[in-house]
Amino acid sequence: MDAQDRFGALIGDMPLLELRRFGERRNLRARIFAKVEALNPAGSIKDRTAWGIVRAAEAEGRLVPGQLLVDLTSGNTGIGLAALAAARGYRAKFYLRASTSTEKVALIHRYGAETVPIDDAEFLAPGGVDAIIARVRSENPDAFYTDQRADPANPRIHHDTTGPEIWRDTDGAVDVLVAAVGTGGTISGTGRFLKARKPGLRVAAVEPGPDSVPTPERPQVDTVEGVHRVTGVEPRLLPANFDAGVVDAFIPCETREARAVARALAREEGLFAGPSSGAVLHAAAVLAGRPEHAGQTIVAIVADSGERYLSQDDAIARPRGGPGPA
């Protein structure tokens, strides 16, 4: 293995952590295990996506040495791709929402990649994402568009790695998978693998609640990066990598609930997860409180660390020496 491949070898094989105190405090009837993806080399589950897409493109000769990688990203894919680009000798440039956390933008720059901020309202306009994709492609005609929303290598890497790891590490006991939907790669690939192993397994997606859905009229709503609405969205506007057939239940979560669960998790379990993980664990707790899941094993995807959202959090504005908001 050469040095460049050793970077890839660090990706994946992430541990499960049982959230015992979290479950006891809420009188939950099912066991919840967090799949802790922040331990990937560039800090999120999106390192898998980046690795899957880049390696497939290299193998198929679609990427040439030194080429520019471009994508539309909520940040984590950009960070994963930027790190991988640095390790494998590519240049990289990412178009992201202007509201993306400052830490994520700074991390992308630290790996030597460029960013282009796009107004949130542009994303939310009818057909906005398609228009931005067209712009990304036309502004970078010679670049390799990594296309995390449609490249089948995205769900495939989760089918081939995330799913088998969960199966192995629960000894096949997993009954429910809970994840957020950004591109849909995680939930679709992991869900497909696990359902093929265990047909009774249920897959649940967390979605923003009604107060947390931005609209063209209200683009400034506080949202959770990586948690997108799926129900009620026209199928042609959903990412091609989202397989609606794999999801059995959609659980709503407001942004304030997601942030509160992420804060509670840090205090109760010592696991400092990002807000999308707060949303996923909110959904996992809802399911774990239901009688039909009593005694079951729920695996929740903890996509990244809260460290990359600290500037969005009131924790940094706490009174000196105080514990901050609960």
Ligand SMILES: Cc1ncc(COP(=O)(O)O)c(C=O)c1O
């Ligand atoms: C923090 C976070 N959580 C969850 C997701 C959802 O992952 P996926 O794109 O595989 O649906 C993303 C990516 O969009 C993310 O950045």
